[in-house]
């Protein structure tokens with residue numbers, strides 16, 4: 355079974371087989387929160403360039419995602435997945451349309467509000483992990499908590515819990531280069547969850563991993579959804595991973611299509 359094991363304090367499918375011990379009380383929230391819309395995308399479009407060189411990366415896309423939903427966004431390379439996710443997470447702005455995340459109008463937000471959104475409401479995971487090489491696993495996970503000015507003692511406790519959550523309790527002091535790709539991505543997942551976001555955006559999170567390790571990362575994301583009620587949007591073209599999602603949206607040339 356994928357998912358939170360309820361008592362042992364660790365998510366199933368976590369670890370590359372050998373990490374982590376049980377800890378309790380890891381959950382900042384429960385998965386039983388009421389059905390609630392976390393993402394609303396309304397008629398969003400984004401064009402790069404002009405005239406004959408214009409690339410219509412995303413065209414008139416609309417959808418919603420509910421709390422605790424794991425949604426795959428699939429499509430070939432160049433279909434517009436990254437562009438769409440970037441606009442949802444406030445990393446880029448649409449030319450047209452509106453994005454609302456956990457009640458925040460992302461498209462209307464100023465820079466300060468976007469910064470707050472990216473630090474608290476939305477967590478990001480990328481294909482290339484994006485860890486700071488000179489920082490340990492624990493320090494990497496602690497970065498968003500420092501930015502949020504969480505006091506040191508609480509920070510340490512939270513970092514330890516997050517590393518347990520992703521099955522890396524025994525790896526806190528290791529630097530990224532001392533960890534496998536799968537472990538590095540687990541650290542990235544822990545970091546993305548540090549401020550307990552409503553929405554996790556994962557752009558090809560398994561793109562650099564072998565299929566088994568990729569599967570274990572997807573299992574971990576599935577478990578996070580179940581345990582914390584986080585909503586997750588995953589861009590991927592890996593059919594095996596799409597099967598693990600609750601629902602899949604398909605983009606073709608920037609448009610949402612059926613199936």
Ligand SMILES: Nc1ncnc2c1ncn2[C@@H]1O[C@H](COP(=O)(O)OP(=O)(O)OP(=O)(O)O)[C@@H](O)[C@H]1O
Pocket residue numbers: 402403409410411429430431432433434435436437438
């Ligand atoms: N900053 C940019 N400037 C110009 N064109 C861009 C830019 N970003 C994306 N594009 C173009 O927009 C289209 C969609 O790109 P996007 O990266 O969103 O696709 P994708 O589905 O995520 O692809 P991949 O699976 O390869 O990551 C592509 O044709 C791409 O070349």
